[in-house]
Amino acid sequence: xxGVIQSPRHEVTEMGQEVxxxxxxxxxxxxxxxxxxxxMRGLELLIYFNxxxxxxxxxxxxxxxxxxxxxxxxxxxxxxxxxxRDSAVYFCASSPGTPKYNEQxxxxxxxxxxx
Amino acid sequence: xQQVKQNxxxxxxxxxxxSILNCDYTNSMFDYFLWYxxxxxxxxxxxxxxxxxxxxxxxGRFTVFLNKxxxxxxxxxxxxxxGDSAVYFCAASGLQAGNQFYFGTGTSLTVIP
Numbered sequence: 325x326x327g328v329i330q331s332p333r334h335e336v337t338e339m340g341q342e343v344x345x346x347x348x349x350x351x352x353x354x355x356x357x358x359x360x361x362x363x364m365r366g367l368e369l370l371i372y373f374n375x376x377x378x379x380x381x382x383x384x385x386x387x388x389x390x391x392x393x394x395x396x397x398x399x400x401x402x403x404x405x406x407x408x409r410d411s412a413v414y415f416c417a418s419s420p421g422t423p424k425y426n427e428q429x430x431x432x433x434x435x436x437x438x439x
Numbered sequence: 440x441q442q443v444k445q446n447x448x449x450x451x452x453x454x455x456x457x458s459i460l461n462c463d464y465t466n467s468m469f470d471y472f473l474w475y476x477x478x479x480x481x482x483x484x485x486x487x488x489x490x491x492x493x494x495x496x497x498x499g500r501f502t503v504f505l506n507k508x509x510x511x512x513x514x515x516x517x518x519x520x521x522g523d524s525a526v527y528f529c530a531a532s533g534l535q536a537g538n539q540f541y542f543g544t545g546t547s548l549t550v551i552p
Contacts, residue, residue, distance in 0.1 A: 357539075363544070366441075366544030367528060367530075367542035367545075368542075369539050369540070380539065415482055425532070427488075428485070429485075430475075431482050432480065432482050
């Protein structure tokens with residue numbers, strides 16, 4: 325298996341623009357997670373899905389952020405409009421079972437820079 | 440509020456010596472703990488875990504110790520190798536703590552040849 329795939333790897337955009345990050349989880353994994361990594365807060369969980377259904381989005385910072393999972397092999401995280409404080413590395417991860425006690429497999433991340 | 444804390448942002452160790460990375464948590468409902476390792480431009484990868492029914496788990500050069508009364512865990516790497524240079528994240532979860540992992544801010548380990 326190729327592992328979790330994220331695209332793009334790097335994104336530079338201007339404030340106010342829409343940004344869409346993409347993720348393909350490992351086949352057969354029922355859980356998908358979106359994280360944001362910053363120096364101050366480390367890895368923060370933004371939202372996670374179970375069988376394509378959003379379960380907990382309490383980590384989504386504000387209404388500018390939205391995530392979808394239209395099928396088992398694809399998810400998007402959208403920021404509209406983007407702001408400089410959204411600059412961070414965004415990771416997607418997937419897990420074969422309940423995240424409480426199962427390893428999560430991370431993608432390589434998308435480094436987002438908002439100017 | 441940070442429920443999992445790694446108070447040392449960085450650590451430097453000579454090759455062959457022991458590396459000790461520390462992690463503290465605040466939620467007594469956590470009962471499962473993991474360490475992840477992250478190289479630059481890559482995602483974190485699972486390293487080792489420990490359940491709260493144990494106080495030690497060992498895997499080769501890596502050992503994790505758990506002190507539940509102090510809400511503290513540590514990762515020992517012996518002997519340290521230059522390839523161990525990476526950022527190490529501590530994470531915690533628990534049946535009563537929500538269906539997710541809580542991660543720390545990470546400790547950047549540099550092993551000096």
